[in-house]
Amino acid sequence: MTSAFPPLKNDLLLRAARGEETERAPVWVMRQAGRYLPEFHEVRAHHSFFEVCRTPALSMELTLQPIRRYAGLIDAAIIFSDILVVPQAMGMEVQMNPGPYFPDPLVTPADVEKLTKHVDVDKELGYVYEAITITRKALDGQVPLIGFCGAPWTLFSYMIEGGGTKTFQKSKTWLFKYPEESKALLMRIADVCVDFLVGQIKAGAQLVQVFDSWAGELAPHDFEQFSLPYLKHIATNVRSKLAAAQIPAVPMTLFPKGANTALASLAEHAGYDVIGIDWCIEPSEARRLVSDKVALQGNMDPNVLYGGKDAIEREAKRMCEGFKGGKSVKGWIANLGHGITPGRPGRPPLVLRMCAQILD
Template sequence: MTDFPSLKNDLLIRAAYCEEVERTPVWAMRQAGRYLKEFQEVRAKHDFFTVCRTPELACEVTLQPLRRFDLDAAIIFSDILVIPQALGMEVQMVPGKGPVFPKPLIHPNEIKALNQDPDIDKELGYVFDAITLTRKKLEGKVPLIGFSGAPWTLMAYMVEGGSSATFSKARAWLFQYPEESELLLNLLTNTIIKYLVNQVKAGAQTLQVFESHAGILGSSTFAKFSLQYLSRIASGVKKELSDLGISRVPLIVFAKGAHYALEELSATDYDVISLDWTIDPKRAREISSAKGKALQGNLDPAVLYGSPDSINCATKRMVEAFGARGHIANLGHGMYPDLKPESLKAFVDTVHSASQECIKNS
């Protein structure tokens, strides 16, 4: 591994392991994004995947929110759909529409045409280069988070061909072609494990797995086609890192909408369970505390459309509900493109003040 500057702010790492902290660490999913004018200026000159594939540009937009807000982590700018690209599928980012697969998977026989054993360093080397560059540019200010989409979420896009309210085509596969679906999910799982381990080798200090479409699955379907693969990723990544002599790289899982599976997720090897805004923090704490898991989240991003006072009140309630230890403050989903930067600042600043007060009184 490359020699990097020592970490000056390890609040997020300590909170992820439920260790003592001076205040609750805070960051925001999609903290680098279209709500920032400076991000829009970069995107006006470069298309989305050009930014992802150019380490200097990916580094720049990763660092942009840290220049505005007192955040406790950076998350590398990339996209979950780089994995299907590495497997040989074309993905386009269409303005106003989002990701589009010109040739989605129509029949299970097409799985055979995918790259079954991709050279991760070759196919996704630009991500690792961006991580290494960003880690150096951070100069130890905060930890750098790497990430990947989860197998089911990636499969959903690969079969559906883009975003969808129901992902009915992808869900149909699970019941029409269960064995072939498992083949695809296994391929994705093995690729994701390699991808995440290589992100750590490149400089990532924390990892998050996004199961963005967990909420469209029922509990039994989630257990069969999502949970077991999420669990394998956590255990597989931890084993490979341990074999490399690498420790204290917390793993976060964000299974949006999987309120029914908090107990099962808490039984996996993830250190942190990230919550969407529909889950009561106190209930989540009751479920996860028995397994010693930290929690992340879970302010409704729509709260940031409110007044500074309403943001302040909602954030205080969130901090108090989660308590003084084992919590990483975040939104329950990513920043929306039309939110104002000042609203995120109000959230971040309130987390700082409210959590210090909470710790003092605990």
């Protein structure tokens, strides 16, 4: 399969993800193909959100937009899709108006019967695979292409809450009132995620990321029960399925937003090559916790981008020095600590590339 794609000209991201020393930190931005770009709005004016996700040519176009606009400043592309395509594949309706909305969420464990019992992931999500393949070819080896999925706990929350939430009352009620049923559903989601990531890698993804956006909403002991086992299940089984199919493994990144108390445990037990961190922990402390077991990704607060040139330069330098720790650049991917916000801040990839250059 690899031979069908143009040779990769910039492998900085992949080397950093493997923990290698690099000449500078590679740069990409979570949600870099998104609402802060005027060309994104031009496409969205004519197409609904999930129409774009399900149309490979449109997904490719939005994936390539930041690569074109910031040519030479971004070291990776991430396929334009959404974590909620997994609940859709499992038989749930998901709308965007404007945020995610489930008209028929799971209310009690009996509602799990409404889900598709045996999900044909390749059939249900084949449009993502097609988008990855044509985008990988269109990139012409400029930068690697990232695939992704949501983590089981995060997807579980959306499926039960029916959308975004500030309290997580409904989903946590399940954890505390129906712990075994919750674990069974989390494992069903994890199995779909495994097949989905394997399919993305087969289609051409060169690194995959698992977004546990709500990891920090769990108490440490609940995270150990209701998130970590399923994150580990994904990493272990993606690699075993690739090995069985004689397909080379790719680096895997975990972004457990807010779960900073679990970093040491994640580095030791979760099985990922890279852990993304948010801005609520100092880079030097994160490195101390994970040692050299994994590479790190992050961790500028996206709102710094609205603070003006002086603030951006100050925070960029501080972040860089924190990751550098007096040593050469090793095992660090420069990124924001979460996705870029919908507004129109200054050129975010340029800011992060400036971070990398501080360390030259």
